[in-house]
Amino acid sequence: MNALERLKFVPLLIVALLWEGAVRTGIISSDLLPSLVAVWAAFVDLLRSGMLLENLAATLFRALLGLLSGIVVGVLLGVVMAQYRRAESFLNPLVTATYPLPKSTLIPLTIMWFGIGHFSKVLVIFLGCLAPMVIHTYHGARGVDRQLIWSAQSLGTSRQDLLKKIIIPAALPHILTGIRIAIGFSFLIVIGAEMVASRIGVGHLILEYGEGAIYDFMFAVVFTIVALALAVDRGYMLLARRYLRWFEEGG
Amino acid sequence: MGNGVIGRCAEALRHSYSVVLVLLLWEVVAHTGLVRPVLFPPVSEILRVFVARLLDGYLLTNMALSLMRAVLGLALGVLLGVALGLAMARLRLIDWAFDLLVAIGFPMPKVALIPLFLVWFGIGHQAKIYLVAYACVFPMIISTYNGARAVPTSLLWSARSLGTSEGRLLSKIIFPASLPYIFSGLRVAVPTALIIVLLSEMVAGGGGLGFVLKYAIGFFEIPTEFAGLFMTILIGYALDRAVLRLRRAVLRWHGEEDHAYPA
Numbered sequence: 001m002n003a004l005e006r007l008k009f010v011p012l013l014i015v016a017l018l019w020e021g022a023v024r025t026g027i028i029s030s031d032l033l034p035s036l037v038a039v040w041a042a043f044v045d046l047l048r049s050g051m052l053l054e055n056l057a058a059t060l061f062r063a064l065l066g067l068l069s070g071i072v073v074g075v076l077l078g079v080v081m082a083q084y085r086r087a088e089s090f091l092n093p094l095v096t097a098t099y100p101l102p103k104s105t106l107i108p109l110t111i112m113w114f115g116i117g118h119f120s121k122v123l124v125i126f127l128g129c130l131a132p133m134v135i136h137t138y139h140g141a142r143g144v145d146r147q148l149i150w151s152a153q154s155l156g157t158s159r160q161d162l163l164k165k166i167i168i169p170a171a172l173p174h175i176l177t178g179i180r181i182a183i184g185f186s187f188l189i190v191i192g193a194e195m196v197a198s199r200i201g202v203g204h205l206i207l208e209y210g211e212g213a214i215y216d217f218m219f220a221v222v223f224t225i226v227a228l229a230l231a232v233d234r235g236y237m238l239l240a241r242r243y244l245r246w247f248e249e250g251g
Numbered sequence: 252m253g254n255g256v257i258g259r260c261a262e263a264l265r266h267s268y269s270v271v272l273v274l275l276l277w278e279v280v281a282h283t284g285l286v287r288p289v290l291f292p293p294v295s296e297i298l299r300v301f302v303a304r305l306l307d308g309y310l311l312t313n314m315a316l317s318l319m320r321a322v323l324g325l326a327l328g329v330l331l332g333v334a335l336g337l338a339m340a341r342l343r344l345i346d347w348a349f350d351l352l353v354a355i356g357f358p359m360p361k362v363a364l365i366p367l368f369l370v371w372f373g374i375g376h377q378a379k380i381y382l383v384a385y386a387c388v389f390p391m392i393i394s395t396y397n398g399a400r401a402v403p404t405s406l407l408w409s410a411r412s413l414g415t416s417e418g419r420l421l422s423k424i425i426f427p428a429s430l431p432y433i434f435s436g437l438r439v440a441v442p443t444a445l446i447i448v449l450l451s452e453m454v455a456g457g458g459g460l461g462f463v464l465k466y467a468i469g470f471f472e473i474p475t476e477f478a479g480l481f482m483t484i485l486i487g488y489a490l491d492r493a494v495l496r497l498r499r500a501v502l503r504w505h506g507e508e509d510h511a512y513p514a
Contacts, residue, residue, distance in 0.1 A: 008347075008350070011347065032370060032371060089266075089269075093269050093270045097267070097270050099487075100490075102487065104449065104450055105483050108465050109468065109473075109476055112468050112473075113290060188360045188362055188446070195365060195366075202363075207366050207454065210366025210369065218366060218367065222364065222367065225359065229358045229360055230358050233358035
């Protein structure tokens with residue numbers, strides 16, 4: 001097992017070699033699959049020209065704005081739903097009625113309403129991230145040990161302190177799991193939206209290279225996204241674990 | 252029993268009063284002309300168009316197309332994912348070979364591959380079905396792997412000491428014990444399949460609800476757009492219910508449920 005552990009990266013290398021070999025020997029036409037060397041060259045070119053960074057910046061800006069607003073509003077709504085019965089009976093049916101809709105299907109409608117720029121995309125990302133945040137926060141805040149709340153209340157803890165010192169911390173593992181899901185959604189929706197209609201962004205870039213049959217550049221952008229998504233997910237998990245030593249991934 | 256139906260309807264209405272309220276507000280706002288009616292049609296108009304497009308078959312044929320692609324891709328992804336997850340949990344070599352690839356593939360936004368699949372498999376059914384399978388395989392691998400790994404070793408030891416073969420161990424103990432995990436994976440994979448199908452239909456065309464949603468906007472048919480969205484909610488809901496039903500039927504001995512949310 002230890003030997004295998006140390007050779008962890010070998011399978012990736014094998015895939016890369018098979019890929020390169022298949023293209024070089026012509027088993028797979030380089031019209032369908034570019035050589036990895038060409039992809040690397042395209043990547044360097046995209047970096048030098050600033051094309052990649054410019055489009056990536058637009059994509060990340062949209063994703064981050066939608067994600068953050070979704071987290072803030074989602075946690076707020078989730079806590080309110082868990083704390084106030086009236087809010088729950090009002091919001092719960094709305095959540096139930098809208099959650100089966102993949103929010104990415106709202107892309108064409110929001111583009112028609114708000115144009116092709118940032119706002120329509122941020123709005124859909126916000127809605128997409130809102131759903132898991134509300135539901136996770138709600139479940140986390142509802143699951144707080146009743147005895148903790150009773151003891152705190154019997155000691156005269158104010159509603160605000162109860163929220164800050166007991167309910168939010170206790171719901172935090174759920175919230176952190178919700179955020180991980182929301183991060184994934186924000187990536188998916190932003191790229192999908194940029195493919196459906198956009199003038200800038202990595203989704204738009206991939207589609208444009210794909211339609212123009214410039215596959216080495218298309219792969220360079222796709223690989224960038226794969227690496228970025230992996231780095232963000234890993235980085236987030238590390239942070240979440242450090243911040244909350246008792247946090248265990250639940251998603 | 253007749254009373255029961257009416258009673259249940261009344262109960263449902265009482266529980267979902269906020270939905271009724273929002274729809275009423277929508278209707279009123281749309282009629283006041285505060286927003287342009289072309290862009291924001293009243294609920295009654297949407298409902299009328301929904302019924303009309305349901306009866307003329309437009310929504311149903313496109314829904315059937317999307318559903319067919321989603322279900323075929325899902326089936327492919329689930330079969331592959333469960334098989335690979337079990338193999339990875341039992342065989343070190345397979346685990347070694349796929350561990351890193353799965354770790355890299357899991358968090359990637361699969362929609363980024365739409366243009367690539369179009370290049371490889373054309374704009375017909377294949378590209379969409381394969382992309383759905385690709386997107387669904389990861390949650391299935393991971394949940395199956397975790398399930399198979401969580402089987403109590405005492406169970407495995409007892410079975411082995413009684414002379415159970417590796418094959419029977421897999422089919423009689425490990426697979427059934429992994430089922431709760433597999434269903435959790437399925438509740439992620441099902442909405443994923445729907446999202447991927449709809450998005451790839453929006454980008455690549457070729458019919459289906461995603462196509463409807465994009466082209467209704469293109470032709471300025473906003474009520475049709477909302478009708479399509481309503482249809483999508485119905486499918487999403489039906490698919491989710493189907494998984495829950497299946498789970499309840501298969502896992503009568505297992506309690507808790509988890510939730511999944513489509514992006």
